[in-house]
Amino acid sequence: MLLIKNGRVLDPAAKTDAALDVLLDGERISKIGANLSAPGAEVFDAKGLIVAPGFIDLHCHLREPGQEMSETIETGTQSAARGGFTAVCCMPNTQPVNDNASVTRSIVERAAVAGAVRVWPIGAASLGSRGEALAEISAMKGAGIVAVSDDGKPVATARLMRQVMDYCNTLGLPVIDHCEDPSLFAGGVMREGPQSLRLGLQGIPAQSESICVGRDVEIALLTGARLHIAHMSTFGSLEYVRSAKKMKLRVTCEVTPHHFTLTDEDVRYDSRYKMNPPLASRSDRDALIAGLADGSIDAIATDHAPHHAASKDVEFDRAPFGITGFETALALGLSELVHPGKLPLMRLVELFTTGPARVLGMERKIAADEPADLTIFSTDREWTYRAADSPSKSRNTPFDGRAFRGAPMATVVAGRIAFRR
Amino acid sequence: MSQRLSHLLGTENLSREQIAFILDQAKPFQEFQRHPLKKLATLRGKTVAIAFFESSTRTRISFTTAAARLGADTMALQAETSSLKKGESLIDTVRTLEAMRPDGIVIRHASSGAPEFVAQRLEIPVLNAGDGTHEHPTQALLDALTIRDRKGKLEDWNITILGDILHSRVARSNIHLLTKFGVKITLCGPAMWVPRELERLAPNVRVSHRVEESLDGADVVMVLRVQTERIHEPSLAPDEYIAGYQLSPARLRLARPDALVLHPGPIVRGLEIDSAVADGPQSGVLEQVTNGLAIRMALLYHLIGGAAADAPHPAKDRLNASD
Amino acid sequence: MTPAMRVVEKRQLLSAEEIGRTLSRLAHEIVERSGGAKDLALIGVRRRGVPLSERLAKQIRGFAHVEVPVGTLDITLYRDDLSTIGHQPVVQSTQIDFPVDNRDLVVVDDVLYTGRTIRAAMNGLFDLGRPRRIQLCVLIDRGHRELPVEASFIGRTVQTSDTEIVEVRLQEIDGDERVVLVDRVP
Numbered sequence: 001m002l003l004i005k006n007g008r009v010l011d012p013a014a015k016t017d018a019a020l021d022v023l024l025d026g027e028r029i030s031k032i033g034a035n036l037s038a039p040g041a042e043v044f045d046a047k048g049l050i051v052a053p054g055f056i057d058l059h060c061h062l063r064e065p066g067q068e069m070s071e072t073i074e075t076g077t078q079s080a081a082r083g084g085f086t087a088v089c090c091m092p093n094t095q096p097v098n099d100n101a102s103v104t105r106s107i108v109e110r111a112a113v114a115g116a117v118r119v120w121p122i123g124a125a126s127l128g129s130r131g132e133a134l135a136e137i138s139a140m141k142g143a144g145i146v147a148v149s150d151d152g153k154p155v156a157t158a159r160l161m162r163q164v165m166d167y168c169n170t171l172g173l174p175v176i177d178h179c180e181d182p183s184l185f186a187g188g189v190m191r192e193g194p195q196s197l198r199l200g201l202q203g204i205p206a207q208s209e210s211i212c213v214g215r216d217v218e219i220a221l222l223t224g225a226r227l228h229i230a231h232m233s234t235f236g237s238l239e240y241v242r243s244a245k246k247m248k249l250r251v252t253c254e255v256t257p258h259h260f261t262l263t264d265e266d267v268r269y270d271s272r273y274k275m276n277p278p279l280a281s282r283s284d285r286d287a288l289i290a291g292l293a294d295g296s297i298d299a300i301a302t303d304h305a306p307h308h309a310a311s312k313d314v315e316f317d318r319a320p321f322g323i324t325g326f327e328t329a330l331a332l333g334l335s336e337l338v339h340p341g342k343l344p345l346m347r348l349v350e351l352f353t354t355g356p357a358r359v360l361g362m363e364r365k366i367a368a369d370e371p372a373d374l375t376i377f378s379t380d381r382e383w384t385y386r387a388a389d390s391p392s393k394s395r396n397t398p399f400d401g402r403a404f405r406g407a408p409m410a411t412v413v414a415g416r417i418a419f420r421r
Numbered sequence: 422m423s424q425r426l427s428h429l430l431g432t433e434n435l436s437r438e439q440i441a442f443i444l445d446q447a448k449p450f451q452e453f454q455r456h457p458l459k460k461l462a463t464l465r466g467k468t469v470a471i472a473f474f475e476s477s478t479r480t481r482i483s484f485t486t487a488a489a490r491l492g493a494d495t496m497a498l499q500a501e502t503s504s505l506k507k508g509e510s511l512i513d514t515v516r517t518l519e520a521m522r523p524d525g526i527v528i529r530h531a532s533s534g535a536p537e538f539v540a541q542r543l544e545i546p547v548l549n550a551g552d553g554t555h556e557h558p559t560q561a562l563l564d565a566l567t568i569r570d571r572k573g574k575l576e577d578w579n580i581t582i583l584g585d586i587l588h589s590r591v592a593r594s595n596i597h598l599l600t601k602f603g604v605k606i607t608l609c610g611p612a613m614w615v616p617r618e619l620e621r622l623a624p625n626v627r628v629s630h631r632v633e634e635s636l637d638g639a640d641v642v643m644v645l646r647v648q649t650e651r652i653h654e655p656s657l658a659p660d661e662y663i664a665g666y667q668l669s670p671a672r673l674r675l676a677r678p679d680a681l682v683l684h685p686g687p688i689v690r691g692l693e694i695d696s697a698v699a700d701g702p703q704s705g706v707l708e709q710v711t712n713g714l715a716i717r718m719a720l721l722y723h724l725i726g727g728a729a730a731d732a733p734h735p736a737k738d739r740l741n742a743s744d
Numbered sequence: 745m746t747p748a749m750r751v752v753e754k755r756q757l758l759s760a761e762e763i764g765r766t767l768s769r770l771a772h773e774i775v776e777r778s779g780g781a782k783d784l785a786l787i788g789v790r791r792r793g794v795p796l797s798e799r800l801a802k803q804i805r806g807f808a809h810v811e812v813p814v815g816t817l818d819i820t821l822y823r824d825d826l827s828t829i830g831h832q833p834v835v836q837s838t839q840i841d842f843p844v845d846n847r848d849l850v851v852v853d854d855v856l857y858t859g860r861t862i863r864a865a866m867n868g869l870f871d872l873g874r875p876r877r878i879q880l881c882v883l884i885d886r887g888h889r890e891l892p893v894e895a896s897f898i899g900r901t902v903q904t905s906d907t908e909i910v911e912v913r914l915q916e917i918d919g920d921e922r923v924v925l926v927d928r929v930p
Contacts (some may be wrong), residue, residue: 089639123581193618194621194622195624197531197587197616197618197619197621198622199555200533200534200552200553200554200555200590200593201533201534201553201555202554269533269534269537269538278516288629292589312511312536313510313512314510315511315530315532315534315535316532316533316534316538316539317533317534317553318532325444348674360434382498425831425832427804427863446834446835447835448837449818449821449835449838450835451839452838452839453838454873456871457871457872457873458870458872458873460871461821461871462822462867463821463822463823463826491821543906717762719835722821722832722835723832726826
């Protein structure tokens with residue numbers, strides 16, 4: 001038994017915002033109420049802290065199997081726990097690709113042994129994510145996937161997307177798409193604009209993303225299936241999502257902390273500023289913040305993409321895309337969105353909890369008999385992020401050394417404290 | 422120099438004073454090119470690593486000759502023969518070079534930002550001899566020297582740059598350098614190679630997609646090589662380019678009568694420039710080559726010649742100095 | 745680092761008038777010992793050797809009615825101390841617009857001290873050709889040689905200590921005209 005006392009419970013599902021205690025019994029929440037007492041229970045004093053439902057990250061790369069030099073399920077989930085995440089969805093672009101049930105099972109089994117938090121695998125949409133034949137989606141669903149995606153690249157063609165959506169509709173799985181048009185992407189390494197011209201780096205126009213989002217929304221209209229746009233970064237994409245929502249299509253989207261924090265103006269010859277989609281223009285960034293505030297965007301997802309030091313310590317255009325993100329996600333949300341008054345605290349919590357849960361067709365709330373997953377955080381704790389202290393095997397983040405106000409204080413997974421600051 | 426240069430990575434971050442100083446310092450080296458005995462001992466005992474990760478003949482020979490004329494030894498690394506082909510990373514390659522204790526490194530690389538990447542990781546001065554589509558500062562400096570010599574000053578001219586600006590490091594370095602001297606720049610070429618956003622690169626930059634309009638009133642015309650190897654887009658048929666943008670004698674007449682024509686070389690005769698213009702009286706092409714040596718000698722002298730900034734300062738040397 | 749020092753003027757070595765008379769004498773000696781002024785050329789070492797060489801040429805024109813060519817030599821690139829001094833000296837132009845081959849050259853400088861400047865100057869001249877003879881003319885010889893260099897024409901020899909500085913001030917450069925001995929005191 002674990003009793004969380006004196007905290008301020010924020011639960012977007014029930015719109016709760018009150019000083020309440022939460023009693024956990026084993027893997028379930030047993031009781032929520034004022035001035036609870038439970039003789040013999042371990043007590044966690046959450047005075048001055050927020051007690052929220054467990055955070056879900058819809059988008060990360062744990063690199064296992066196959067790229068254990070960069071990350072493993074063990075190190076990645078430890079990092080996720082430090083970021084306040086109680087469940088993370090790992091993308092299928094491992095080696096081998098998670099396109100069949102045996103790979104899915106190996107991830108689930110490894111996570112059960114070594115995972116600090118829950119791991120919910122995402123299966124490939126096509127075999128090998130090659131964009132040709134459908135992956136073994138139904139079998140993977142049986143093994144535990146929560147969605148499909150060919151992340152790292154878009155579902156290759158409109159026709160394949162139609163087939164995947166039709167099939168997943170029957171299975172009740174959302175299709176997550178990494179949206180880009182390969183011919184416009186054309187070997188680019190950062191967002192096209194004045195800064196790419198200045199640095200002489202091959203630019204990727206914003207339309208590379210939005211054209212693909214437009215295509216996917218059209219297929220969602222055609223199939224009626226659930227579509228989720230991964231790491232959305234432009235105003236144009238957001239407008240397609242808004243129009244889809246207006247048509248009552250089951251279309252959702254996520255935004256990463258780096259895309260609501262940084263812009264292409266921050267890019268320099270430092271591969272920690274290289275990710276895909278690339279950092280967008282200031283106006284796109286501002287549009288994303290507006291979308292987070294007005295409800296058009298459903299979730300904040302990290303796209304935690306670890307790369308070992310040697311692979312990133314190369315020329316900018318030769319470096320792989322991606323940055324780590326678990327440990328700075330909440331702090332960026334508080335520092336960049338809540339403290340400046342751009343987003344109410346409850347809305348931020350929603351974007352980490354009920355928002356992503358809804359994308360996956362789940363619920364997330366603090367109530368009796370719900371899973372005992374809680375994220376406890378401070379909105380005021382001042383700290384400086386040191387990538388060197390991270391349990392992750394990789395250090396590729398532009399936020400190393402950044403000072404924050406607000407931090408995860410404890411992560412409770414299935415009734416156990418997985419991380420405590 | 423207002424602040425001592427530790428590297429030469431680009432012209433964007435050079436001050437107007439630093440640029441003027443480098444150009445002034447190139448003057449004695451211009452005279453030196455006319456000496457019967459073109460060999461100094463100034464950098465005797467120093468070694469310059471010439472690391473070219475991208476093929477080049479002219480710039481490599483110019484730097485090697487500049488170092489030799491200052492008395493320095495060079496160690497050359499060429500991409501075709503190096504371990505890069507075997508998959509060694511840039512940082513491992515330059516660290517290996519550094520372990521041989523050169524006093525400076527001249528680097529050319531196909532990746533924009535590679536010299537800055539190296540400069541952040543090595544202790545020795547780094548000279549950028551061209552990085553990707555970013556900068557080629559020594560080319561812009563030698564262009565500026567040529568303009569100053571031929572036209573008497575650098576300030577306030579109207580200069581037109583013609584060609585594939587998007588993929589040109591020469592254009593970027595020239596834009597940053599010249600606009601610091603009040604030069605008004607017109608960039609001209611096919612629209613897909615000359616995006617409007619280039620106007621935001623520096624003040625007084627104008628984009629035009631019509632060659633006749635761009636040449637009107639030009640005091641200097643810089644013609645860029647049409648670099649087919651760096652073009653990602655579908656390329657343009659040569660005949661289309663010639664018809665639309667080649668600098669021909671007739672088009673040159675639209676510029677000022679005394680307009681100077683520059684080209685960084687190597688020239689593709691009959692494509693971006695007509696031979697009659699390249700070899701004509703308004704052409705400064707061969708002076709550019711000679712000035713390249715002078716600029717590179719001046720830079721090697723100042724970047725590699727000196728002692729560390731915190732070196733002891735023996736009083737006697739100050740007194741003994743004839744200046 | 746060198747400790748901070750104060751510089752104090754100890755005494756005047758030459759007045760403006762004495763500089764004029766000394767140069768006049770040196771001009772005559774140069775012409776005499778060169779067997780007339782045919783093939784003669786003066787090379788002023790930057791900076792104060794330059795006005796001195798011009799003045800000498802003017803004197804020679806006055807009494808021998810010969811136009812002696814004057815060149816200017818910057819020795820920066822020939823210095824042997826570039827790796828020990830903290831700052832990188834600015835290179836100035838060398839202007840010798842006549843062939844030095846088979847010339848009778850007189851290198852002109854203000855002060856002869858260690859001899860290193862003159863060594864550098866000779867190296868510079870040899871890069872331009874093969875002179876028949878090189879002689880040296882200095883306004884002040886203050887001793888303390890570090891190289892086997894002696895002047896052919898000396899305005900005045902002065903005994904100095906290591907810490908003293910001979911400052912030659914010329915109208916063209918300093919807006920003043922005299923030679924003073926200064927000393928550094930800690």
